[in-house]
Amino acid sequence: MAPPAQHGATHAGSSKSVAGSMALSVVRAAPRQGPNAPTPSTSAPPLTEQASTSATPRPEQASSNFAGSVPKHWSLSSLSSDGDLGLQMFEDIAERDAPSVQPAESQKKNPPRNGVVSRTPTFRSQRPTHGPSATTRKDKGKQRADAPTVEDESMDCSGEDAHHDSSTPSWQPSYENNPRDQAGQINAEVVLLLLQQMSGVQASFREQAEVIKESLETNKQLQELLAQHLKRFEHNVTDEDVSPSTPVRKGKTTSTRVADMKVQRRVAQSMGVTMPLTAEEKERRIQNRFTERVHKHLYALLRLKDMSTLAKRYPPLTDEEIESYKNGEGNVVCTPEKFRIDFEHPWKKFAFNMEARAIVIETFRAKVRSGAFDAEPIPERLLTKEAIGDAVDQYIATLRRTYRKQVEPPTKDATDKAQRTAAMTTRQGTLYRSRQFIINRVRGLARHSLLFDRLSANNMSGDETDGDSVKHSPLYRIILAEWQSLELRAFLWAIDAKYIGYWASPPGSRRSKGNPPRKRILRDSSRTVPGVAPTGLWRNCYNEAWLAKKQDWEVEALEITPEDYDFTVV
DNA sequence: TAGTTCCATCAGTACGCGGC
DNA sequence: GCCGCGTACTGATGGAACTA
Numbered sequence: 001m002a003p004p005a006q007h008g009a010t011h012a013g014s015s016k017s018v019a020g021s022m023a024l025s026v027v028r029a030a031p032r033q034g035p036n037a038p039t040p041s042t043s044a045p046p047l048t049e050q051a052s053t054s055a056t057p058r059p060e061q062a063s064s065n066f067a068g069s070v071p072k073h074w075s076l077s078s079l080s081s082d083g084d085l086g087l088q089m090f091e092d093i094a095e096r097d098a099p100s101v102q103p104a105e106s107q108k109k110n111p112p113r114n115g116v117v118s119r120t121p122t123f124r125s126q127r128p129t130h131g132p133s134a135t136t137r138k139d140k141g142k143q144r145a146d147a148p149t150v151e152d153e154s155m156d157c158s159g160e161d162a163h164h165d166s167s168t169p170s171w172q173p174s175y176e177n178n179p180r181d182q183a184g185q186i187n188a189e190v191v192l193l194l195l196q197q198m199s200g201v202q203a204s205f206r207e208q209a210e211v212i213k214e215s216l217e218t219n220k221q222l223q224e225l226l227a228q229h230l231k232r233f234e235h236n237v238t239d240e241d242v243s244p245s246t247p248v249r250k251g252k253t254t255s256t257r258v259a260d261m262k263v264q265r266r267v268a269q270s271m272g273v274t275m276p277l278t279a280e281e282k283e284r285r286i287q288n289r290f291t292e293r294v295h296k297h298l299y300a301l302l303r304l305k306d307m308s309t310l311a312k313r314y315p316p317l318t319d320e321e322i323e324s325y326k327n328g329e330g331n332v333v334c335t336p337e338k339f340r341i342d343f344e345h346p347w348k349k350f351a352f353n354m355e356a357r358a359i360v361i362e363t364f365r366a367k368v369r370s371g372a373f374d375a376e377p378i379p380e381r382l383l384t385k386e387a388i389g390d391a392v393d394q395y396i397a398t399l400r401r402t403y404r405k406q407v408e409p410p411t412k413d414a415t416d417k418a419q420r421t422a423a424m425t426t427r428q429g430t431l432y433r434s435r436q437f438i439i440n441r442v443r444g445l446a447r448h449s450l451l452f453d454r455l456s457a458n459n460m461s462g463d464e465t466d467g468d469s470v471k472h473s474p475l476y477r478i479i480l481a482e483w484q485s486l487e488l489r490a491f492l493w494a495i496d497a498k499y500i501g502y503w504a505s506p507p508g509s510r511r512s513k514g515n516p517p518r519k520r521i522l523r524d525s526s527r528t529v530p531g532v533a534p535t536g537l538w539r540n541c542y543n544e545a546w547l548a549k550k551q552d553w554e555v556e557a558l559e560i561t562p563e564d565y566d567f568t569v570v
Numbered sequence: 571t572a573g574t575t576c577c578a579t580c581a582g583t584a585c586g587c588g589g590c
Numbered sequence: 591g592c593c594g595c596g597t598a599c600t601g602a603t604g605g606a607a608c609t610a
Contacts, residue, residue, distance in 0.1 A: 288602095291581090346594065397595095398581060404596090425600065426577065434575095458600065503574090517575075 263436040290382045293373065294391040297364045298399075301339040310399065311406035316344035317352060325352055336363050343403040347396050357396075361388045424462045427476070432457035434517060435492065438499040444570045445498065451537070451565060458532045461489070463520050476520045481531025488541045491567040496520070498569070533558065538565035 304310065317325070317332065325332040334340055334355045347353050367373075368383055381387070432455070439445050439452050461484065463476035480489070496517075503517055533542065538561045547555055 348594075394581070400595090401580095401597095427575095429601065430575065456600095 263433050263440060267437060267440040286379060287382075289376065290378050290387075291391050291394070293378070294360075294364060294388060295395045297367060298360055298392060298395055301336065301360060301363065302341070303339075311343070311403050314341055314343060314403075316342045322352070334359060341396070341399070343400050347393070347400070357389065357392060360392050361385050364388050424479075425458075428460040428462055429457040431460045431496075434499045435460075435495050438495060438502055441502065442498065445495070448495075448569075451541075454534055454536050456534065459534045461492075461531065462529070478520050478522045478526050480522075480526060480528040481533075482528050482546050483531050483533035483543055485541055485543045487565075487567050491569065494569045535559045536561060538563055540564045540567075 302310075302314070304313070321332045332352075334352055336359055339356065339359060340352075341356050342350060342352055345353060347357070365383060365385075365388065368378060436452055439448050459481075461481045462479040484492075500517055530546075533546075535557070536559045542558070542560065
């Protein structure tokens with residue numbers, strides 16, 4: 001596979017350019033090493049989750065397979081209602097088996113479409129073929145209209161519907177009163193039919209039991225998986241170890257933990273589960289809303305429509321103005337009506353700015369007291385002068401940055417460089433989240449969460465636009481992170497291929513909406529940068545040549561786990 | 571219309587430097 | 591040594607683009 005040839009399509013195109021790279025040799029070598037090789041096999045088209053987890057039917061599969069054997073409104077959730085399930089099963093079996101004992105005339109009325117039984121391989125396909133085909137079930141509505149319904153057959157059992165008495169088993173010894181009973185040969189056929197019918201019903205019950213058992217097992221596995229995710233989710237919030245056997249890197253930043261939580265939420269969503277907000281997320285929302293309100297308040301005091309006029313509207317005070325302010329002449333004042341900030345002088349030590357700061361705080365408190373935010377009140381603990389002051393100070397730092405940019409605009413090169421850097425950082429974040437997602441979503445990859453617990457977005461390799469301009473669809477040239485070993489790179493690219501596979505054909509639905517994941521390729525011209533090496537990884541995660549260049553104390557600080565990590569991707 | 575990726579921009583944090 | 595400021599780095603956020 002082409003390295004992160006995240007799309008299979010890039011394999012061929014990049015193979016030539018990648019030929020000289022060491023990474024390719026690893027990637028290419030993988031298929032020859034067999035399935036048990038330590039490096040992941042990535043030569044095949046990106047594996048989908050379906051392929052990787054085909055041994056056990058997923059809940060989506062289970063429920064869809066079930067659709068062929070139980071009424072359509074039935075779902076996994078129905079498992080909680082045994083009584084209902086039993087009734088639905090009985091209805092289904094009775095309906096399904098009915099055609100086998102229908103009078104010839106009735107069978108002519110409802111022949112299987114195309115005369116053949118065409119089915120997809122489902123649980124049901126393992127059953128004896130005496131049941132109805134999937135195509136006959138498709139006509140269920142019409143069949144119910146034309147042929148006896150389940151309810152009709154139930155009535156037959158009670159002997160209330162005379163025209164079914166020859167085909168419907170009854171537990172009452174009725175042959176003594178049945179005219180045809182007197183012709184013993186007919187009775188024998190009836191008995192034979194009954195025996196066959198009972199045998200079929202028993203077999204159906206056994207099959208249904210198997211289906212339910214499998215479904216319960218699938219459901220149980222799903223619940224276990226979700227429980228694991230929830231546990232990890234909570235763990236991310238509390239930053240406590242799940243167990244001694246799962247060492248977790250403590251150095252993850254708050255924002256990375258937030259990103260991890262979002263990934264967990266997306267994983268749960270892909271399984272049809274909505275996770276409740278954690279305490280940390282609730283607190284963050286409150287804090288963010290508070291900060292946003294303070295910012296808007298300051299923005300209103302400055303009477304700004306947008307940031308573009310900040311420096312023009314608020315030039316620094318002249319020496320004369322400063323002197324006048326100090327003397328209290330009243331020519332230069334800072335009031336809510338004539339609010340002003342001097343972005344050249346210090347924010348917390350320049351008297352004029354100190355007064356401006358106090359005005360922001362007091363007017364915001366007055367705004368709160370007037371009931372401006374009563375719809376979604378701000379907690380009392382955030383209404384202190386200190387808390388409001390902190391929020392103001394943070395925003396002033398941003399405003400000062402904006403001011404300086406307007407007074408001394410950066411050069412185009414500097415702007416371009418900053419934009420490229422920001423874009424690459426964002427892509428690293430996207431890469432991290434997508435890798436986290438597939439690790440958490442695909443059961444067979446779950447064990448690699450141990451590795452990802454020690455990684456952050458800034459540990460991912462970067463990339464840059466391949467070529468002078470962005471084309472559609474754009475190609476991104478990988479920037480290698482020097483600290484990563486070849487095995488780790490190959491593993492990460494294999495994970496990327498998995499994600500592409502999942503994105504292209506998510507289980508139970510069509511291709512994912514939205515832009516495709518970016519295509520990343522390795523070129524001969526690909527740059528190598530030192531990158532940010534995480535601590536606590538296994539020794540085969542780090543590049544030996546890179547380690548050899550490090551000082552002893554630097555290597556020690558990495559706290560390398562003295563074991564090899566098993567990068568196998570199945 | 572919804573969900574995803576991308577980019578540009580905003581915002582928080584850490585660190586270095588200089589003045590006091 | 592402390593404090594304020596500037597800078598760089600990093601992640602979050604919002605809107606555009608895109609597609610099912």
